[in-house]
Amino acid sequence: MIAYNWPRYTAGLAAAAASAALADRLPRRLRTMARAGSAAAIGLLASATVASWLVYDRSELYDYDWLDALLPQAPSAHVVVGTGLDEASVPLAARWPASRQIAVDLYDPAVMTEGSVRRARRRVPPPPHAVPGRPDALPVRPGLADAVFLIFAAHELRQARDRERLFVECARALRPGGRLVLVEHLRDGANTAVFGPGAWHFLPRGEWLRLAAHAGLRPAAERRIAGLVTAFAFTKGWE
Incomplete structure (x- = not known):
């Protein structure tokens, strides 16, 4: 931090x-x-x-055991989307060694201009197998993944249109019944109390629900971590 x-x-x-x-x-x-x-x-x-x-x-955040409450079963293929700092690909690959993983790097220095992102990226570079992508063009074929992960990534897209495009692309990459797992701080009372004005960098709960609905995804599960982080699971279609 x-x-x-x-x-x-x-x-x-x-x-x-x-x-x-x-x-x-x-x-x-x-x-x-x-x-x-x-x-x-x-x-x-x-x-x-x-x-x-x-x-x-x-907290339990980086042991990923909380995923058991969000995913009904281990994915046979999953996508990890990063926007600068990807700390999820390696532990998720270790958690599911038999699952095919595609790591997508959306970092664009012309758009993501915050110095904290640049410094984080220098300290924790993308995994060697990461492939570049855009919010409107994930390099994943339709219906490939059982799960797509956006872990502290989507809020770095500051334009609502880019977030909408990303959620639509995540839905396209999911098979019917697959799940998008979103992990974010929310712009809510708890985060405002401890981060003050910094909490305005986060997005409110309603924005994430709107984006999921826009992409045709429905809420399936939710978990609060350490009182300040919310993990959502959104499902494509009916399971």
């Missing part, structure tokens, strides 16, 4: 330190506001760091 977002941490701490240093030189009312703002900035940085540590380092 810190390695990927260190400029934001640096800017936040610098702003907090500057506010605290200048507070004594300000009129009483502004002094109180400056100190409160400094404390709030430090508090949000601390809460976001602790929350990220609990979710990514201490």
Whole structure:
């Protein structure tokens, strides 16, 4: 978290330190506001760091045992879609060694301009077998996959039209009865409480349900992880 977002941490701490240093030189009312703002900035940085540590380092998130509640059976073929940082392909391949895996890399530096994505990609490069794709053109033949995974990937497509195209492509890649597994933080009360304004980088629950419906997928299962991450399973057709 810190390695990927260190400029934001640096800017936040610098702003907090500057506010605290200048507070004594300000009129009483502004002094109180400056100190409160400094404390709030430090508090949000601390809460976001602790929350990220609990979710990514201490929770069940990366053991993937929660998939048992979302997938009725192990897939014979599955697709992992990444948009910059792919931490799912390797553990999913190890979980289902007999399953054919296609890893698709949608990263486009002209579109995904956030520095955190570039830094994450340098630290964790795509798997060697990943193939490039676009939101409107996944390199997967129709009906190939029993499961498609979008794990902390879809929110990096900031344009609604790109997300719509991606969900339609995921549905096209699924066999009838196959499932799209979406894992995301939501723009909700819990995430706003710990990430503050940073939670606006996430998308609300209603947007994900809308995208699934747009692609002809229906909700099949849902799991909350560490109180801050939601894993959805959407089904193509009727099982």
